[in-house]
Amino acid sequence: xxxxxxxxxxxxxxxxxxxxxxxxxxxxxxxxxxxxxxxxxxxxxxxxxxxxxxxxxxxxxxxxxxxxxxxxxxxxxxxxxxxxxxxxxxxxxxxxxxxxxxxxxxxxxxxxxxxxxxxxxxxxxxxxxxxxxxxxxxxxxxxxxxxxxxxxxxxxxxxxxxxxxxxxxxxxxxxxxxxxxxxxxxxxxxxxxxxxxxxxxx
Numbered sequence: 001x002x003x004x005x006x007x008x009x010x011x012x013x014x015x016x017x018x019x020x021x022x023x024x025x026x027x028x029x030x031x032x033x034x035x036x037x038x039x040x041x042x043x044x045x046x047x048x049x050x051x052x053x054x055x056x057x058x059x060x061x062x063x064x065x066x067x068x069x070x071x072x073x074x075x076x077x078x079x080x081x082x083x084x085x086x087x088x089x090x091x092x093x094x095x096x097x098x099x100x101x102x103x104x105x106x107x108x109x110x111x112x113x114x115x116x117x118x119x120x121x122x123x124x125x126x127x128x129x130x131x132x133x134x135x136x137x138x139x140x141x142x143x144x145x146x147x148x149x150x151x152x153x154x155x156x157x158x159x160x161x162x163x164x165x166x167x168x169x170x171x172x173x174x175x176x177x178x179x180x181x182x183x184x185x186x187x188x189x190x191x192x193x194x195x196x197x198x199x200x201x202x
Contacts (some may be wrong), residue, residue, distance in 0.1 A: 040057060045057040050072065
């Protein structure tokens with residue numbers, strides 16, 4: 001359950017999952033990185049450099065103090081940097097953290113916000129759950145589409161979007177940013193009501 005907090009300096013930790021390096025840029029698996037980059041740009045979040053093997057920055061979104069981070073540990077080891085950052089900044093992951101990542105079970109362009117749950121086959125989330133010892137944290141899942149029949153899953157998630165998907169994906173990234181803003185300004189429930197509706201892909 002999320003509670004409104006006064007401006008007492010308690011921050012939110014916003015985590016985008018992905019893999020570091022140019023060869024992974026704009027791949028399906030880097031959806032979380034791309035949303036964080038968009039939030040950084042739209043809200044002019046100053047870069048803080050690297051801490052606990054993650055790029056991070058501190059600023060404000062919707063009047064709330066936030067810490068944005070992109071783990072540099074590679075996807076399958078995302079939990080260590082997230083745990084260390086949360087501990088250092090005294091973040092309670094169950095009430096003060098949002099994780100943004102790709103989901104192959106959602107079509108490109110779709111969003112799904114959840115307050116808790118299993119990893120659902122996502123290795124980055126699996127490692128975060130292991131390292132934090134809880135499945136209760138808010139996540140925003142951004143659809144990247146199921147792998148084509150006969151494809152290797154790694155080839156699919158480490159591939160890039162086709163031109164026909166790109167517009168949907170960019171719109172979904174923008175809506176993921178709006179979902180973060182609504183969670184911070186209002187509540188997780190409000191964002192779920194607004195953004196969990198299936199979008200018509202036109």
